[in-house]
Amino acid sequence: MSLNYPCKKTNSSNKKTSVFNKGMDLEEDINISNKFYLDNNIAVIYKKPTPISIIKVDYKNKSPIINKAFFSIPSTTDYNGLYKSKYIDFEAKETKNKNFFPIKNILPHQIKHLITCLNHGGVCFIIILFKFYKECYLVNIKDILTYLEPVQSNIPYKFIKEKGYLIKYRYMPRLDYLKEVEKIL
Amino acid sequence: MSLNYPCKKTNSSNKKTSVFNKGMDLEEDINISNKFYLDNNIAVIYKKPTPISIIKVDYKNKSPIINKAFFSIPSTTDYNGLYKSKYIDFEAKETKNKNFFPIKNILPHQIKHLITCLNHGGVCFIIILFKFYKECYLVNIKDILTYLEPVQSNIPYKFIKEKGYLIKYRYMPRLDYLKEVEKIL
Numbered sequence: 255m256s257l258n259y260p261c262k263k264t265n266s267s268n269k270k271t272s273v274f275n276k277g278m279d280l281e282e283d284i285n286i287s288n289k290f291y292l293d294n295n296i297a298v299i300y301k302k303p304t305p306i307s308i309i310k311v312d313y314k315n316k317s318p319i320i321n322k323a324f325f326s327i328p329s330t331t332d333y334n335g336l337y338k339s340k341y342i343d344f345e346a347k348e349t350k351n352k353n354f355f356p357i358k359n360i361l362p363h364q365i366k367h368l369i370t371c372l373n374h375g376g377v378c379f380i381i382i383l384f385k386f387y388k389e390c391y392l393v394n395i396k397d398i399l400t401y402l403e404p405v406q407s408n409i410p411y412k413f414i415k416e417k418g419y420l421i422k423y424r425y426m427p428r429l430d431y432l433k434e435v436e437k438i439l
Numbered sequence: 440m441s442l443n444y445p446c447k448k449t450n451s452s453n454k455k456t457s458v459f460n461k462g463m464d465l466e467e468d469i470n471i472s473n474k475f476y477l478d479n480n481i482a483v484i485y486k487k488p489t490p491i492s493i494i495k496v497d498y499k500n501k502s503p504i505i506n507k508a509f510f511s512i513p514s515t516t517d518y519n520g521l522y523k524s525k526y527i528d529f530e531a532k533e534t535k536n537k538n539f540f541p542i543k544n545i546l547p548h549q550i551k552h553l554i555t556c557l558n559h560g561g562v563c564f565i566i567i568l569f570k571f572y573k574e575c576y577l578v579n580i581k582d583i584l585t586y587l588e589p590v591q592s593n594i595p596y597k598f599i600k601e602k603g604y605l606i607k608y609r610y611m612p613r614l615d616y617l618k619e620v621e622k623i624l
Contacts, residue, residue, distance in 0.1 A: 292555075295555075295558075297559065298552070298555055298556055298559055298561075300514060300515055302487050302488060303487060303488040303489065303490035303491070303513075304488065304491075304493075305488035306488070306489075306491060306505060306508075308489075317509055317510075318509075318510060319507065319508075319509065320491060320505065320507070320508040320509065320510070321506065321507065322504065322505070322506065323491075323504075323505040323508060324502055324503075324504065324505065325502070325503060325505070328488075329485060330485055334519065334520075335519075335526075336526045336528075336556055336559045336560065336561050337559070338559070338560065339526070339559065339560025339561075340526070340560075341520075341521045341524070341525070341526040343521075367483070370477075370480075370483055371483055371521055373480075374482065374483055374521045374522070374523070374524065375521065375523065375524025375525075376483075376521050376524075
């Protein structure tokens with residue numbers, strides 16, 4: 255099972271600056287949108303820090319230095335927060351696949367977490383970027399439960415196109431996913 | 440401003456095993472209680488991972504090793520989650536002080552975050568353990584707003600004893616703070 259390590263090197267200064275190219279780093283787009291939502295008093299949604307297991311710390315300096323640590327498997331999804339008094343919880347993934355969203359891109363216990371939150375009254379979804387089509391969808395967990403349990407299976411692109419909500423790329427917020435959340439509240 | 444580094448060494452096996460001594464590691468007590476709430480389908484509340492700034496990663500091995508990183512200042516509080524369809528957000532702190540809770544124990548932007556969440560309809564509080572009295576209180580953010588803005592000031596123990604909710608230590612959940620949350624819903 256592969257983890258998406260967050261510290262992979264990307265040279266963002268080399269990217270072309272068209273709106274669309276800006277819109278291709280899903281995590282960055284969501285983070286920037288969340289900042290916009292927070293700054294404009296619309297919602298309070300954050301990406302959780304990357305979980306690590308710390309092995310060795312040097313406390314000699316004023317600022318302790320972590321000398322050895324490993325990435326650990328996250329317990330929950332990457333994003334949660336608060337919008338219009340509602341608890342929001344989601345995972346965001348991109349795929350190059352044309353025909354379906356590979357369900358293995360989300361860890362089984364993250365799927366379980368989303369379903370648990372749904373059962374406790376949360377607003378839970380997945381944001382999926384299909385890079386081939388340059389389309390980004392918000393998919394309500396409620397709509398894909400048949401793909402999630404009892405057995406997890408790939409979700410066809412056609413199904414997502416039909417049942418999901420296409421998120422528009424804009425100048426600000428770059429990826430206005432809360433506009434689509436409105437439709438599932 | 441001091442950060443509470445999470446990897447300080449504690450030899451928990453040396454601790455006495457009376458219920459009260461068990462109850463003295465606030466973070467551990469909350470984590471264990473959260474696990475109980477989750478396992479018993481009562482609530483979905485997690486401690487967020489410790490935020491770090493990664494400087495150097497060795498990708499040569501199958502499991503990448505972080506060789507250099509620093510603790511960074513958290514953007515939000517330590518705990519959030521979902522209880523009875525409500526968004527829950529809180530910070531937990533202990534103090535040896537007898538007369539007041541030193542407000543500097545919570546970072547100013549964490550206080551700001553709690554107030555922002557409150558304004559967006561979240562259930563927001565601080566859990567404060569007074570080690571001297573061996574008393575642990577849940578304090579509703581709404582009740583201490585006069586201590587939080589416009590200027591942050593220390594909160595007298597007397598005030599907390601009067602306005603806060605004493606959380607009972609039990610066998611399971613060890614620190615049943617959701618029982619007190621009920622009173623502020």
